[in-house]
Amino acid sequence: MRSLSNTLNTEIDKTVQVSGWVNSRRDHGGLIFIDLRDHTGVVQLVITPETAEAFAVAEGLRDEFVVSATGLVRERAPELKNPNIPTGDIEIVVDTMQLINRSEPLPVNTHDEGDLSSEELRLKYRYLDLRRPSMQNVLKRRAEYYRIMRRYMDEHDFIEITTPILANSSPEGARDFLVPSRLHPGQFYALPQAPQQFKQLLMVGGVPRYYQIAPCFRDEDPRADRLYGDFYQLDCEMSFVDDGEVVRQTMEPLIKQLVTEFANKELVSEDIPRIPYREAMEKYGTDKPDLRYDLELIDLTDGLKDCEFKVFQTPCVKAIRVPGGSKFTRKQIDEFTELARKNGAGGLAYILYENNTVRSPIAKFLQDKELQAIQDKTGAKDGDAVFFGADERDVVNKVLGAMRIAFAKELGLADENKIALCWIIDFPFYEWDDGVNKLDFGHNPFSLPKGGLKAIRETENKLDIVADQYDMVMNGYEICSGAVRNYNPEIMYEVFAVLGYDKEYVAAKFGGMLNAFKFGAPPHAGCAFGIDRMFMALESLTNIRDIVAFPKNGSGVDLMMNSPSMVDEKQLEEASLKIATEDPDS
């Protein structure tokens, strides 16, 4: 079937057949206009009473009816041209028209114009929501995005290999989706959270470079930038690589190409900075900084160490200078304060520099030399504002990290047409888990600690051990995570031993992989890009469900298909499962 795109403009005075959906109907009594829509666009059909049969059909049409029509493509008179649509110079004078299918009145808005229906309804009737031109565009753009990635990976000698969907439960990380085994009652497969172990085994299997647009499954609560259930990664791995820099430099050109050519956006910096994790936390309060703007965290701890103001008598005092911030209203500052509290601060001290005076609820508690130190260190000028965080160091970083984003949003500093990339490197191998009050893996147990066995054994404070592990950040979104992998069983046992796990535990959990490492495993490194999230960032969207054809909602429910759902007793029996009946007393 021919499309309704502007190629029709070249077929003036020809008879064409077109099909599509009724986008709108304008009935003038003796003359009817139909805007016919397909995936490529809209064209105006004109129906007059002279073609009586077609006219009768057109009179009965309503929004979203499916019709087919034949007619002459006619150039519109100059005053009748519509410059707002690509086919606005022409129209089709209908000769015959068939109603192919009717539509009930719609439960959702299928037009980009006007207010969108609630997301709940959009997801329940996703097949209608997908008819919107912007959603059609997303689907097409995504296919193009995939093509660019595949072409790049192919050209760089990566081999596309699919790995199993029915895999094994992994003890670390996110919650698994379990699949009962019929042939092995009481046993379960798990859907892979990532093809991590498989791709490492491919390296042992002699594959030099692997990639896959890999489905990943995690049973964790979703967010605006995190899908529930399944999502996709551009997953890759390279053998005989023992330096993360090689992986980073291999993948960077692809991401730059996606930014400049695919998304048609400006890179803030051609050189992609490498920022050690510690530095990122100190300067930006987060390991995924949005570098489209500065607003760095400035450490004032030393300058205020003798300060008698009680609020500043904390292990750490830092500040953010907000250029032009003195014009913040009382209400805005109250909202910032509320946000600071939500992130764990007691309050939000500030100084406004206005007309060469200092306006601040805390100025009276500070000595002149302290005010001077603040101004010197922050570089605050007239018209600026300085906001403070004072607490334990990690609390200050977290609070001011959140404030930094809020200030940028308020001032419109995050330019939609720009993309800022960076690599965060040198993640701590271990971190302290406050929840259970013990040491745990910072990211994952598969990366190689820098310094190897010696570092693991001899570093006094295990928190000082770093891994050759790296994340790529795009406009404040973590879009990639990778590492140089541990391919040495001895080191693997040792990194678990630090956490108190014995060899038997490690062997039971990672037996398949550890076994493989005994047989000449090459060094290898790789990474995985969260391509849903990256696509969202490239397209300047903020809801990740908007870029997926059939996403689940915030409760993990597919409103359209009604999953999850109950299954037959027979299916449960075959899977050797029993549903626990609720205790009526509880």
Add this chain to the structure above:
RNA sequence: GGAAUCGUAGCUCAGUUGGUUAGAGCGCCGCCCUGUCACGGCGGAGGUCGCGGGUUCGAGUCUCGUCGGUUCCGCCA
């Protein structure tokens, strides 16, 4: 699991300090209209104000609970 916020017509929303018969735009139904393009005009139908309890002479409005949506925290190797 926690917090914030929302839930009124098919859709998007308004609804004042609690007060007569709960409104608008779009959509739907009927009539009129030969140059509109989100056509226009006239008329009409359509509501258990998410659900349940409470306060009150009186609740869409206040209150408690509950269910559902969204966002954030926890969580996401």
